Amino acid sequence: MRPKWQARAALAMVGWLAALAMFFPILWMVLTSFKTEIAAVATPPVVFFKPTLENYRAVLERADYLAFARNSVAVSLGSTLLALALAIPAAYSMAFFPSRRTKDILLWMLSTKMLPAVGVLVPIYLLWRSLGLLDTIAGLIVMDSISVLPLVVWMLFSFFREVPPEILEASRMDGASQREEMTHILLPLCTPGIAATALLSMILCWNEAFWSLNLTTVRAATLTVFTASFSSPEGLFWAKLSAASTLAIAPILIFGWMSQRQLVRGLSFGAVK
Amino acid sequence: MATVELRNVRKRFGAHEVIHGVDLRIEDREFVAFVGPSGSGKSTLLRMIAGLESVSEGEVLIDGAAVQDVAPARRGLAMVFQSYALYPHMTVAENMSFALRLAGVPAEERNRKVLAAARTLGMELLLERKPRELSGGQLQRVALGRAMVRQPKAFLLDEPLSNLDASLQAQMRLELVRLHRELDTTMIYVTHDQVEAMTMANRIVVLNDGRVEQLGTPLELYQHPASIFVAGFIGAPRMNFLEVEVTSETDECLALAYSQGAVWKVRAPREPIDGGGRIKLGIRPEHVALDENGELRGEIDAVEHLGPRAYLHARLADGTPLVVQTGGDTGVREGDRLAFRLRTDAAHLFDGDGRALRRQ
Amino acid sequence: MTGTKPARQKRSFRTVPLLAPSIFVLFLWMVVPLAMTLWFSAENYNLLSPGKNSFAGLGNYRDLLTSRALWIAMGNTLFLVGAVLVITLVFGTLLSVLLDSEFPGRGICRLLVVAPFFVMPTVSALIWKNMFMNPVFGVFAWITRSLGIGTIDFFSSMPLLAIVVIVAWEWTPFAVLILLPALQSLNREQKEAARLDGAGPIALFYHIELPHLRRPMAVVAMIEVIFFLSLFAEIYVTTGGGPGLASTNLAFLIFRDALLGWDVGRASAGGVFAIILANIVALFLMRVVGRGLEDMR
Numbered sequence: 058m059r060p061k062w063q064a065r066a067a068l069a070m071v072g073w074l075a076a077l078a079m080f081f082p083i084l085w086m087v088l089t090s091f092k093t094e095i096a097a098v099a100t101p102p103v104v105f106f107k108p109t110l111e112n113y114r115a116v117l118e119r120a121d122y123l124a125f126a127r128n129s130v131a132v133s134l135g136s137t138l139l140a141l142a143l144a145i146p147a148a149y150s151m152a153f154f155p156s157r158r159t160k161d162i163l164l165w166m167l168s169t170k171m172l173p174a175v176g177v178l179v180p181i182y183l184l185w186r187s188l189g190l191l192d193t194i195a196g197l198i199v200m201d202s203i204s205v206l207p208l209v210v211w212m213l214f215s216f217f218r219e220v221p222p223e224i225l226e227a228s229r230m231d232g233a234s235q236r237e238e239m240t241h242i243l244l245p246l247c248t249p250g251i252a253a254t255a256l257l258s259m260i261l262c263w264n265e266a267f268w269s270l271n272l273t274t275v276r277a278a279t280l281t282v283f284t285a286s287f288s289s290p291e292g293l294f295w296a297k298l299s300a301a302s303t304l305a306i307a308p309i310l311i312f313g314w315m316s317q318r319q320l321v322r323g324l325s326f327g328a329v330k
Numbered sequence: 331m332a333t334v335e336l337r338n339v340r341k342r343f344g345a346h347e348v349i350h351g352v353d354l355r356i357e358d359r360e361f362v363a364f365v366g367p368s369g370s371g372k373s374t375l376l377r378m379i380a381g382l383e384s385v386s387e388g389e390v391l392i393d394g395a396a397v398q399d400v401a402p403a404r405r406g407l408a409m410v411f412q413s414y415a416l417y418p419h420m421t422v423a424e425n426m427s428f429a430l431r432l433a434g435v436p437a438e439e440r441n442r443k444v445l446a447a448a449r450t451l452g453m454e455l456l457l458e459r460k461p462r463e464l465s466g467g468q469l470q471r472v473a474l475g476r477a478m479v480r481q482p483k484a485f486l487l488d489e490p491l492s493n494l495d496a497s498l499q500a501q502m503r504l505e506l507v508r509l510h511r512e513l514d515t516t517m518i519y520v521t522h523d524q525v526e527a528m529t530m531a532n533r534i535v536v537l538n539d540g541r542v543e544q545l546g547t548p549l550e551l552y553q554h555p556a557s558i559f560v561a562g563f564i565g566a567p568r569m570n571f572l573e574v575e576v577t578s579e580t581d582e583c584l585a586l587a588y589s590q591g592a593v594w595k596v597r598a599p600r601e602p603i604d605g606g607g608r609i610k611l612g613i614r615p616e617h618v619a620l621d622e623n624g625e626l627r628g629e630i631d632a633v634e635h636l637g638p639r640a641y642l643h644a645r646l647a648d649g650t651p652l653v654v655q656t657g658g659d660t661g662v663r664e665g666d667r668l669a670f671r672l673r674t675d676a677a678h679l680f681d682g683d684g685r686a687l688r689r690q
Numbered sequence: 691m692t693g694t695k696p697a698r699q700k701r702s703f704r705t706v707p708l709l710a711p712s713i714f715v716l717f718l719w720m721v722v723p724l725a726m727t728l729w730f731s732a733e734n735y736n737l738l739s740p741g742k743n744s745f746a747g748l749g750n751y752r753d754l755l756t757s758r759a760l761w762i763a764m765g766n767t768l769f770l771v772g773a774v775l776v777i778t779l780v781f782g783t784l785l786s787v788l789l790d791s792e793f794p795g796r797g798i799c800r801l802l803v804v805a806p807f808f809v810m811p812t813v814s815a816l817i818w819k820n821m822f823m824n825p826v827f828g829v830f831a832w833i834t835r836s837l838g839i840g841t842i843d844f845f846s847s848m849p850l851l852a853i854v855v856i857v858a859w860e861w862t863p864f865a866v867l868i869l870l871p872a873l874q875s876l877n878r879e880q881k882e883a884a885r886l887d888g889a890g891p892i893a894l895f896y897h898i899e900l901p902h903l904r905r906p907m908a909v910v911a912m913i914e915v916i917f918f919l920s921l922f923a924e925i926y927v928t929t930g931g932g933p934g935l936a937s938t939n940l941a942f943l944i945f946r947d948a949l950l951g952w953d954v955g956r957a958s959a960g961g962v963f964a965i966i967l968a969n970i971v972a973l974f975l976m977r978v979v980g981r982g983l984e985d986m987r
Contacts, residue, residue, distance in 0.1 A: 082806070226409075228417070285812040302817075314801050321867055
């Protein structure tokens with residue numbers, strides 16, 4: 058029995074209203090990035106305006122903004138690659154050679170994420186200071202990979218388990234060594250899953266704030282730090298800040314939209330598919 | 331070409347033993363079927379020969395050399411999996427040449443071998459396709475082709491036809507037998523379908539619960555089953571079993587009494603049955619006939635019409651089922667009360683442990 | 691004829707080098723900083739007066755547990771976690787049910803609803819702080835002024851609530867991300883059978899959809915609690931924990947002690963406290979909700 062058209066229209070209206078309400082802050086910021094500074098802080102808020110690209114131009118011309126962006130890219134990419142390098146063999150061994158302890162190991166890895174970062178802020182800070190890792194890309198990469206490693210292992214584990222083990226057995230009969238098994242069969246077959254995992258890792262690292270704020274100051278600061286530094290209300294710069302922020306979140310927004318279905322697996326630690 | 335031998339092979343998963351001391355020898359170029367119900371260990375045994383499962387105890391020998399510690403790829407065997415296990419991201423040609431590629435065989439030789447195998451199997455046109463574009467029968471051929479290209483010492487086939495529909499199965503059975511003749515290579519074939527085993531194999535290994543029940547040619551298994559299990563497993567419809575009592579015993583003759591007053595005299599077995607007692611009598615449906623004066627009486631529960639034959643499912647007075655083969659044009663109907671006669675010379679006798687009592 | 695090496699030995703030889711690096715790294719991460727935190731918490735150690743370390747025993751803990759700041763921060767933390775959890779679950783469920791029904795453009799709406807989760811927390815905080823809640827030129831200010839209520843400085847008068855709003859906005863999409871696919875996986879036939887049995891939309895929701903969502907909701911709750919206990923960026927960017935301690939949570943308090951007050955000993959004690967709290971909450975959650983994650987193949 059199909060609901061009456063009035064019910065469906067009402068549903069559509071509520072749906073669209075809710076969606077727009079959720080998205081409105083982002084939309085507003087994006088709109089503001091195209092306004093002049095004066096229009097940006099005008100009250101009552103300006104809805105119709107003549108768009109301008111001067112904010113984007115100003116932001117992109119700033120060398121330090123590009124440096125921050127570069128750092129974000131480097132940290133996200135580096136952490137993701139490091140996490141994948143550690144996680145792929147681990148997930149492989151747990152998915153295809155499970156032992157009695159496999160489930161415990163996975164749960165233990167999960168539990169390391171329950172350790173509140175703030176609880177170890179002090180030793181990490183001091184350790185990094187004595188190792189010379191403060192305010193370095195490498196230092197941040199280490200921390201981010203550790204934060205993201207359990208999730209990456211879980212996601213890869215769940216994707217690997219979907220490969221019928223007989224296919225790998227067939228490759229073994231065909232003469233493949235363990236390394237060849239992984240490179241010729243497993244990784245090509247699991248490319249979509251690995252891509253989704255990498256995407257999730259990049260999203261989490263890009264948005265990561267706690268360690269970025271505490272372990273970096275000038276040289277290795279990421280876009281998170283850059284945006285956070287504008288926490289005091291300087292209204293005259295708001296349009297430019299909107300432009301900078303839009304640039305900062307745009308790639309991740311797109312990544313997130315592209316891979317949301319796959320992300321559910323990783324975000325819920327594989328518990329929900 | 332190779333002989334495959336298993337000596338006192340055992341398999342344990344943790345503390346639980348699933349294969350209990352299997353000994354058997356497969357001759358070069360034989361087609362041997364491992365047959366048995368699910369859980370009998372037939373696939374496990376095959377995988378141990380392949381090297382995909384480890385051997386807890388005992389030896390696996392190929393051509394006289396112990397290989398239980400050798401990696402699967404180096405045993406010179408090829409396996410066809412039940413689910414075909416083809417590499418989904420590679421074309422048919424790449425699937426078939428993968429092993430050669432790993433071994434460093436130059437491209438020209440690889441292509442030659444792949445083409446030759448494809449021709450034998452009649453699938454040259456499929457070489458550039460991907461597995462997901464193929465039908466069940468075609469996937470089967472590719473799996474076979476992949477095994478053939480390696481020119482192995484023996485082929486291991488794990489229920490390769492079970493995913494195909496019935497008519498395709500029948501067709502592929504014949505093709506596999508033809509292939510075996512053409513390739514002239516040892517084949518070890520695992521199936522739960524005794525019809526497949528009977529029609530295809532030179533010899534059959536009947537497995538039950540991790541043990542070899544009997545090893546022999548199809549005819550041997552059919553005519554001289556070594557145990558109740560084999561007797562009941564081989565041959566469809568199943569052999570009938572009746573519990574009888576030994577009323578008298580001489581060197582030459584046994585008198586067996588059954589309820590309803592039926593008494594049979596059969597030739598005595600080689601070993602005397604001490605002191606009488608109850609044993610089991612097995613008789614195949616084709617050795618039971620309709621006879622007005624027959625010693626068994628029963629009511630027909632159902633009639634199976636198969637064209638050239640019909641099977642009457644009767645229930646005797648004491649509730650024991652009896653299946654009787656008769657002509658396809660029989661007029662017997664459900665509910666009919668009829669009498670049956672056994673051909674005592676075709677009866678099989680089994681002792682209390684289920685072992686066959688060999689007749690003289 | 692003799693027994694062969696049990697293959698399990700061979701197997702574990704192959705897998706140990708594969709697993710070891712990950713386990714090693716995570717183990718180091720757990721053990722070393724943890725041990726150091728425990729060590730420092732028992733020391734009088736202030737970075738402003740280096741070299742004057744002394745053993746403090748439980749002194750730091752005594753100071754901490756008797757300080758007003760800790761208990762205020764605790765209360766704030768629990769309020770924050772609880773409030774955002776409830777809001778995200780309630781609105782997440784409602785939005786999921788909404789997006790599960792068919793209406794034109796539902797796919798785009800889903801993208802719009804899910805977007806806030808992918809925005810950097812610092813940017814989220816900035817958006818809310820400057821665009822909405824700013825008393826001078828924020829949108830909310832304009833609304834309240836038009837309604838004649840005058841301006842409310844959210845971050846001064848209700849800082850914790852303001853943070854709750856921001857975090858709830860960020861994380862409701864997360865709940866939708868998990869709950870919506872779970873809802874969509876609900877067998878259509880089950881719903882149709884219920885409708886034939888006479889269930890209206892509300893009964894359908896209560897008796898069929900809600901029970902099905904129990905497990906994913908448990909997962910959402912678990913994960914959110916883990917993250918909310920250490921919320922940091924939003925507070926850092928907006929209120930800086932203030933006014934006073936009004937919006938300071940445990941994480942921010944420790945940060946303040948460590949990197950603003952440079953009191954390593956006290957901050958470490960706070961850190962231990964936070965870890966213990968997290969473990970208690972995790973254990974409690976695992977007990978109440980644990981079946982969801984324990985259902986591992």
